[in-house]
Amino acid sequence: MLRFCFGASGAGKSTTVFGEIIDRSFQEKDRDFIIIVPDQFTMQTQKDVVRMHPSHAIMNIDVLSFGRLSHRIFEEVGLSSFSVLDDVGKSLILRRVSDILGDKLPVIGPNMHKPGYIDEVKSTISEFMQYGITDKELSVLEEKSSTRGALNSKIKDLRLLYREFHNYISGKYITTEETLDILCNSIPKSELLKGSVIVFDGFTGFTPIQYRVIEKLLLQAKEIIVTVTIDPKEKPYDSAFEEQELFMLSKKTVMDLERLEYKIQQEEMKNVGSLPDFNTWRTLRDRSLDIIIKDQHVKRLEGNPSLSFLEENIFRYNAKKYDKEPEGLEIYEAQTPETEVRQTMIKISDAIRSGKYAYRDIAIVCGSLEEYSELLAKSSDRFGIPVYIDQNTALMLNPFIEYITSALGIVISGYKYEDVFHYMRSGMTSFTRQDTDLLDNYVRALGIKGQKQWDDRFSRRMPARFKKKVKEGSPEAERDVAIMAKLEDMRSHISTQLQPLTKVRKATAKEISEALLTVISENACSEKLLAYRDMFLEKGDTRKAKEFEQVYDKVVRLIEQIGDLIGSDEITLSEYRDILNVGFGDIEVGTIPQDVDRIIVGDMERTRLKEIKLLFFLGVVDGAIPSNVGGGGIISDIDRQFLVDLGTGVELAPTPRQQMYIQRLYLYMNMTKPTDKLFLSYSELGSDGKSHRPAYLIPKVSYMFPELKIQRPEEGSFEKQNVAAGDSLINASDMLRQYALGVLPDEEKKNLYALMHVLRDVDATKNAYIEKLMEAAFRHYENKPLSKALALTLYGANLENSVSRLELFASCCYAHFIKYGLRLEERQEYDFDVSDLGNVFHEVLEKYTAKIMEKDLDWRSINSQESEEILDKALAECVENYGDTILFSNIRNQFMIERIRRILLRTVSVLKYQISKGRFNPAFVEMDFREAGSLDEINITLSEDEENHIREQMNLHGRIDRIDLCRDEDHVYVKVIDFKSGKKKFNVAALFHGLQLQLVMYMDVAVAAQKKLSGGKEVIPAAVLYYHVDDPMVDGKEGMGPEEINEAIKNELKMTGLVSDSDDVIQRLDEGLSSKSDIIPVAYTKSGGLTANSSTISSGDYQLVSRYVNTKIKEFGRRILNGDIAVNPYESGDRNSCTFCEYKGICGYDERLSGYKTRKLDLSEKAGVRALENIRELFEEKTSDSAE
Structure with missing residues (x-):
């Protein structure tokens, strides 16, 4: 018998029916009463029934879902030999079947590897099962959709996939949806259901397979009661309804259930008589036992x-x-x-x-x-x-899953960097973060890639370009040995851990599953996950704790499932990972x-x-x-x-x-x-x-x-918006920030004062947090130098320095402190960048020039073939040894060798031309300051405390790329050249601010060295120049010949810098010059004077500039030893010292915070003129002061 209980939402349908069931359970103690509800409602319904029951117990009342009903009946009839395929298993098999079918699935197949697509396919397949759609129905859909090409193709693919999916699991598994089909066959055998009273509550409708179950239950049960949400005024038995009606689904459910009862009665009457048509039968059906709750207002x-x-x-x-x-x-x-x-x-x-x-x-x-x-x-x-x-909760980002996918990735990719360190940083290995960082730095610095290199012992030291050489037997050397031992141990450990997987690169799914489980077990993953669980429990995060408690069993079950479902199929490790990822996507953790x-x-x-x-x-x-x-x-x-x-x-x-x-x-x-x-x-x-x-x-x-x-x-009002301490602390933080910036309105200030007062009173434990908020809000930068003692500890009383270091100090004192005080460095990379290019240029040019000088060859007469041979030999020596053979590490870098050669061929050609134009000859190449001997210019006394016998000194180190000399009977003329891999112009304004000290300092050292060697001759600074090492592209005109192009290139490579304005010196640099020079930044007017654009300086001004540079160097040295670490970057036009600073993530510079300020520097050519005037004035004042 079928009964309904109708009522609007909240009318009390569940309460009414449960009340009836409880009452009848006392009267009919031998009868089983079963309440069936949706899965997620079972627990709450049990609580409701227990609470309503006078005895607060449910002896002959069961609360089940369709799934739980299946298990109960299967247990009763002894049907437990089949395995049920859950959503995860379904995904795995669909993925495997689609791989097997391959090109036979032209529409679906290519998309099965896309994230989320397999879920769509699985959902469609599940829909077919829930709605009882078989191959027969799909053939109908295929035929009917023949005029709609894309749809027809999809249905063909789905039909084939659906059929092969069933063939794959046939005799081994059934799907969750098919359990209800088996339930239909088992219901007639159940004694539990015979004569029972069954209630369906909480359903808004049923799927076709559920209707088939209900039909079987109607044959076995004494009575079935179904609660239906519908306003009784809406005519629940109405068979004429529109889809847009609010209670359309309720009316359809009533009609579909009555159709089941009609069908059963038809079968019963088959040999006795016949029933009227369905619609007539509905009007005649006995509805007196149906419950209709018609209260004026719902309870x-x-x-x-x-x-x-x-x-x-x-x-x-x-x-x-x-x-x-x-x-x-x-x-x-x-x-x-x-x-x-x-x-x-x-x-x-x-x-x-x-x-x-x-x-x-x-x-x-x-x-x-x-x-x-x-x-x-x-x-x-x-x-x-x-x-x-x-x-x-989905688990794709859980560390355990990250660990497994990266472990497989390592073996599949052959130790690809990303996979290795994804694995190392998963949080599931036994390596500490410090050890992982150490290995990471080592691998990147040496460019270790691929399984072959990972299989070899780690014995190579860090490349010389990254690390100073250490003496054998020294503490540094012993530390290096210990570090190498640790690195080798880590490499070996990773290799050993993953050994089971390396043996099954292509094997059966069962073998791969077993290998993966071995890796997981030997790594003690279960214990590590439980440790995470305990950590989250201590923090009070029960949701996360539950996730880490459940994930191990769920993942292991998935791996075992893959081994069981597709165990005998031979697949690659990559295919296995793809299948595993599909399963991971389906794993979820539920909590209560x-x-x-x-x-x-x-x-x-x-x-x-x-x-x-x-x-x-x-x-x-x-x-x-x-x-x-x-x-x-x-x-x-x-x-x-x-x-x-x-x-x-x-x-x-x-x-x-x-x-x-x-x-x-x-x-x-x-x-x-x-x-x-x-x-x-x-x-x-x-x-x-x-x-x-x-x-x-x-x-x-x-x-x-x-x-x-x-x-x-x-x-709303401020008071209404601040009702909880935790939230108000966040509000207070925002308001404090505005207050500190001076943008908080006066009225809001009063609110802030009141809020801070209340917060302190409400919870004294928050006071420390409030103090931190205050500190953060009013945070400002204050330049606090290091103590003298600490500065001396970092740098030493003998400050070993270089001009480039001093230029960095001029750019930003804090950047200098980080790099040379704390000695922090960027991560070392096994690649070839711009700085490496400059190093190679310098080294090759040094070797080339030294070889010419060694052979006593004349730059002006050396033939091209011999020059090229010397250059090639120098280049070969350099690239063979540079950076642990980095230039041979990949095709890109090997191409770089050809590019370097082309640029250097152009360079030596132009350098020969430039030398041939004047009377200067290269005398020194890559001259180390130490070769000049003891010079006041490089051994600078900063301060002297005779009483305490403390002398602070700065020793400058450096290498001058090339020094050219021109001698006559009474003079030695000195030209200093600095090779640059990028364009650079000499700028007096930059020199004034300490940003460009190098060329003048190099000249001072070169002049001082020559004075010791000149035998009393006058040593005259002739020029300080930059040469851009390049093979430039030039703007050409139609019809330009090779000679004209060559002239344009020479002009483009003209040296820049500062030249003596003496005609005698200029003629020695560019002999016979009468107009514009193509080798130095000098040009004459028609009248014989120097043009305004000529980059020249008088001997007197140069001496002042030289003195200024020495003064600036001493100033910087004293400031360094006095602990100056100011965060003081500069800005000039679109240039900013922070732009390419490798330490900008450390200093915390933020212009929005009080105290931080960028120095605005004018580095234009006009500013250079003013800078020279300032230098003159500075020394005129000093001369005047000393005269007084």
């Missing part, structure tokens, strides 16, 4: 007129209007989901503080739980509100509420809410309500509607249009859950910053309640 909402009105009118035709201000309803908007959640928490805090409600009286439903869950978790923590988010008094957070359809007083409905926006139920799966929304319109007779899952109407029923059921108040809210912007529109529900409710005003609570 749940008695005493709440506004919510009763909502229940009676929402989504109804000719809905009425409520002429008062509703007390049980509120709508509020916010700018963002974050603000919306925060305002919700404020309202909940107010409700709890009123004393009328406990947390368990409140629930939160979200239009999009995925978007709001994280926001709710964070905000509830700030407000100290206990919530339980009814959502399963830890506290009874907590707020349930869920979605419209899945979450079961009972006995709540306040309901907050968040995210009521377009796209979430109605949700995008379609979205174009394997069978798209349009295709699905097309198949429905064809009238194939094959029932599929509801179309998106139908689903949208069905969602209205869920909306209605949720909105009628609270007894006291319903809150609807939405945000104007989404989490992605895009605009949101309120869902259609908002204007619909506003129309029904014209006196209901949409609130904007975030604009």
